[in-house]
Amino acid sequence: MYTLGIDVGGTTIKSALVDPAGSLLAKKRTPTPKGAEPLAQTVAQIAREYETLIHDGELHDYRGVVDETRVRHTVGVAVPGVVDEEAGCAVLSVNLGWEDVPMAELLQKEIGRPVVLGHDVRSGALAESIWGQAGPNTVFLAIGTGIAAGxxxxxxPRVGRGWAGEVGQSIIHDPFNPSQRVPMEQIASAASIARRFLERTSYDxxxxxxxxxxxxxxGNSVAKQVIDEACEALADSVVSAVSLLGQVRIVIGGGLAEAGPDLINPLRQKVRNRIGVLPEPEIIGAKLGSWAQxxxxxxxxxRQELGLSW
Amino acid sequence: MYTLGIDVGGTTIKSALVDPAGSLLAKKRTPTPKGAEPLAQTVAQIAREYETLIHDGELHDYRGVVDETRVRHTVGVAVPGVVDEEAGCAVLSVNLGWEDVPMAELLQKEIGRPVVLGHDVRSGALAESIWGQAGPNTVFLAIGTGIAAGxxxxxxPRVGRGWAGEVGQSIIHDPFNPSQRVPMEQIASAASIARRFLERTSYDxxxxxxxxxxxxxxGNSVAKQVIDEACEALADSVVSAVSLLGQVRIVIGGGLAEAGPDLINPLRQKVRNRIGVLPEPEIIGAKLGSWAQxxxxxxxxxRQELGLSW
Structure with missing residues (x-):
């Protein structure tokens, strides 16, 4: 039985039919329009295209043709920004240009089918929890242009009216410029690491x-220092999470995860330095890549179509 | 219908019969013995004393005599330190001298009745959530000799194998001595505020x-600075909690809560300074006092006797 999952990214919408093992069928990429109404129309168009493919018998898997009886009625749509999925509300997306939009209702009206609204990072975290190695208690750190946690x-998934996991937004001292206070993601995101390197060198x-x-x-010392500062900020964040939540697994995702051991090894060391008597968390890389959401x-x-509560 | 609640403190055990409105009957204080076995025996003795009082018809409330039919069979026992109540395990208490004790089982054997094991701070947080103003999503900071959160x-209640809420244990920079890293509670607990003042003055x-x-x-400037440093550390902790959990109410309990607005007002200001776009949390004092646990x-x-899941 497949379910249509639609992940709205900042520039690209990634959609696919997903089976209970997490396998993907009929992956599709569509450019993301700006604004809530255009987005709802685009998402509805995507849903219709899948309906047509299925109706025309054009989708196949190892069991044969995928017809309507093998696809759930409910559609899942994950969006970025601040999302209160429990209220069906897209609270804020500066990039995509909306604030306090009743997104679940809007999508449902356009698509004409039941819609489950989700948050991109929490959806990724959920996938890592179910099919990756994150386990049922996890803080999934998505480190890319910005930083957010699932x-x-x-x-x-913890929602907290949409604001749970916005760890990149807490204001900390800039270690390079201690009189300045900045959002944590301006020190430790992938984009910030590149920017901070450029600011301190003659590279164009x-x-x-x-x-x-x-x-x-x-051996570039500025590069080393910029990465060290990022790891310090991330280690503070990890230790805060463990001190508040107790035993959890830390999963590093997003673009910065590609650094692999060059990121995870120093991060582990810095976490060890400040974990005290607390249980040292496992810190691992994400397993599922960019289709996790x-x-x-x-x-x-x-889950919703099956009537499962959390 | 009453339930016997027994709160094991570092020096005193506070027990009482508690009704569903949170009212207390037959409050009793007993010195806390050291060690797990002596504690189990003392707790069993306390339970027997209540049984005798009830059997002899010596307890009364506005409805008349409190007999056996009006008291639940299950006993609740909260202990300090690191407690994994989901596993029934007292993980660690340096003060009371135990490590990895199957405390629920031990107590049940001694008392001869079903026992629910709890953690002192989480029990206090739960009471503030049910009968105080903490609400269902809260971080209850108990600030006394040490610091822990419920x-x-x-x-x-979040357990995390017993380690959830041990925010006092995370290692941070000492603002007075930046080359030193210490557990957060060594800067911001009530005991640490007194100690740090003495260390920097000629007071005996x-x-x-x-x-x-x-x-x-x-106007004492050292006193002001010591309190300021404590509030900075607490504000960092509060903002971390909000960035991870989203909307939560922050409740200040423990001995330091007696400072009232002298603590809460500067704490609110410092939280505001570093909350960025995150939702500013309500920060309030605990309402229930020392019998909350x-x-x-x-x-x-x-709840357990009624078969309610969380």
């Missing part, structure tokens, strides 16, 4: 955090 | 954090 406790441009990590590996929101839609 | 999410002794707050009110653990025992 917090799953006893298998249930750089190929993102990836190149900063490469330069650090070659599509899978997670389909899973949430499946 | 984290209640959607009405359910002081009447706890209370007197430091009095001196600060009179007894009430909370009785509530947990009542």
């Amino acid at each position: 917090v799953i406790l006893d298998g249930k 441009s750089i190929d993102g955090a990836r190149e900063v990590f490469e330069l650090a590996a070659k 599509t899978r997670g929101i389909a899973y949430a839609a499946m | 984290v209640i999410l959607d009405g359910k 002794s002081i009447d706890g954090a209370r007197e430091v707050f009095e001196l600060a009110a009179k 007894t009430r909370g653990i009785a509530y947990a025992a009542m």
